[in-house]
Amino acid sequence: MKKILIAILAIPIISVAQNQDAVFIKKMSDDILTNGKAYDWLHHLTKKIGNRVSGSSAFDKATDWGKVTMQEAGADNVIMQECKVPHWVRGNNDEVKIISIDNKKQSHVLNALALGNSIGSSIEANVIAIKSFDELDKRKDEIKGKIVFFNYAFNQTYVETFQAYGEAGKYRYSGPSKAAQYGAVGCLVRSLSGSTDNFPHTGMMKYNDSFPKIPAAALGLQDANKLWDMCTKNLVKVSIKTHGKFLPDVTAYNVIGELKGISAAIKYITIGGHLDSWDVGEGANDDGAGVVQTMEVLRVFKAMNYKPKNTIRFVLFANEENGLNGGRKYAEQALAKNEEHLFALETDGGGFTPRGFSLKLNEEQLKKIQSWIDLLQPYGTHKLEAGGGGADIGPLNEKLHTPIAELLPDSQRYFDIHHTNNDVFENVNKRELLLGAVNMTALIYLIDKYGL
């Protein structure tokens, strides 16, 4: 009887609280969708600063801009957290060219980009076209002196494109050294994409120090298809010219804006995206979108005069693409200072229409967040699923066991533009970008208010 009474009493209390939350979230959403600054900020970052690989002067400019913009968004204070980052430069334009077919001279340039961290080199060799590492191992005796061309295609049957990326990623990341292990002199990789166009996609590659370092480049999908067809019928000789090299490591900064919590016992909530990008296009979706969404959440909290219980940190991480040194430094410092981190959220899936969050936390915490679905669903969230968090906040989870999550934008268009010259401002839709920020704002507000 008592239980029933409590249940009856509890219903209206929960409803009133949920209703107040719904009203406040709607107010924040309305403000973001009408007064949001994220799109204008993104315009500046992409058009005035442009791409900004770690260590570059453009990255330094982006850091300065990030500090000022974080203040404009309303941070109580801005911390510049120093870290060392690698400084890879592409050098002159890469060139991949078919120079002969069946020993007949040709001069057909392919749409290609050296992979990130590739050495500079100039080689010519016959191409051996390979579908998989299994096939490479089986044909190891044919590899010596050749250019290995990995043509592992995205599996288009996956509805979520990140699944296809996850599966194909190893050919870009470790393909060159796997090929070098058997004596290859160069490596070409089908771009990690399922697009219909011919933009090549660069991205992180890592040499295995046990084997010679060979030049490595990604091909646009149309050219990858062409080269594959040729190689099945003809002897194809290709030249690869790359000019990549590492300069000395550079001092860089995570830009951290704080919104101070009012609780006596300080706990932290982190929201972030990464300020660096690859050295092509404008880094608009990867991850300019995440950078400006992060600051948009800060802006709207200040505009609403919201006083959080916990200190909320808005972080522009320094070095996601080729090192993760920004994220590592952030976690190291948190550990060193014995900070208590309640939750961290990353946005690094592009500025596309939001569908929810992927969360790495325990079952009880997941259930708590899932109980808020009615508050999030009006803004596009329908997925609150167990999974991962972003790369930059991974170290926080590893070192401090902080529950982490990432925004899940719709993934269909991401790998059309990811790490290409086509990742430009024009490929971000203003409302999609702002709606991502709305969903982030709502989640952070609820976690700040109700804990985890």
Added chain:
Amino acid sequence: MKKILIAILAIPIISVAQNQDAVFIKKMSDDILTNGKAYDWLHHLTKKIGNRVSGSSAFDKATDWGKVTMQEAGADNVIMQECKVPHWVRGNNDEVKIISIDNKKQSHVLNALALGNSIGSSIEANVIAIKSFDELDKRKDEIKGKIVFFNYAFNQTYVETFQAYGEAGKYRYSGPSKAAQYGAVGCLVRSLSGSTDNFPHTGMMKYNDSFPKIPAAALGLQDANKLWDMCTKNLVKVSIKTHGKFLPDVTAYNVIGELKGISAAIKYITIGGHLDSWDVGEGANDDGAGVVQTMEVLRVFKAMNYKPKNTIRFVLFANEENGLNGGRKYAEQALAKNEEHLFALETDGGGFTPRGFSLKLNEEQLKKIQSWIDLLQPYGTHKLEAGGGGADIGPLNEKLHTPIAELLPDSQRYFDIHHTNNDVFENVNKRELLLGAVNMTALIYLIDKYGL
């Protein structure tokens, strides 16, 4: 006890059936995402035929193409259903120009498009800028001899953009005659959009025969903002030159592909999009996407050798944009032939990533469809909500009480390109387009198998 036993027995039976359905739907999805023809078809329709307003020779070409493509997709037979459609032509290019500000001569052309069905005329007059019909009524004595400029903006706080469109739509549809009622000589309307660009958006306008017909055009949003600002401070005189007129009605056709049902008692399921478009851009999202998605469903059913219980009709409607004569004719014929129509589904919200369906049916039917959510959710469907069906199948619902529904693609980008020169093939993403077809295929399959 018996009830409990039935329940226990029923669970595995339902699970096996659901599992078989899940496997078959996955197989169809895989085929669409790898072998789908919708994107190639859309390329042909947009790039080889282009925009195709009712009555135009391009529309006739599209009809011929639709017939052939329906056969290619595997229709058992193709019916060309005759109907009469209006034939409005824009004539020469429209021009809207600021010719003086505070009586000082100017020559500043605004980005404008005559509204669909506007008369041709050449006028010059001072502009009165108005926010709403309420304001128009209040200021009715100031209207005579002027150009009324309705500047009712999209409400950006709505998460679903169709809500903003629904609210602002009356200014385009009936604004010109409302203005003419008080003696206006011309009408300008802020484009029905929330975009960041300056493309003007045409679309259906209807004159009220009780009042003089005045030329009417839509302005791009940037120019609408500029003109509004000027009109608040200055006396602005504008010239409007339009050349629109109606030619005699034309014989056109709904293109109907059939996949014959195996049941003895023939019932019909209809899927459709509209083949006509406005006379600008390429009609890629509106509604080329729906046309090719419709035929994609047919293609995959044939590829799977699926034998439906009911006869499924794949319909390319003739005249959605300015008359609805195609949809009306289809319902009239269904009524005249005493056909039993089980369900009808329209796809006319653009080729964007799918989020579910809006359904107009009774509560029991809605619950039945909602019980399939686990089968649809893997492909992006999370909304199965009571609402409307598409315009073309509206008459089927009105005359035959057929349950109807429409695909709900994500709506954020639709009104950026709707009825503009920017509604082109390049603004349709292949995977988003195909995923729409996947969700339609799954829903139609389940309704065909389990009824409503």
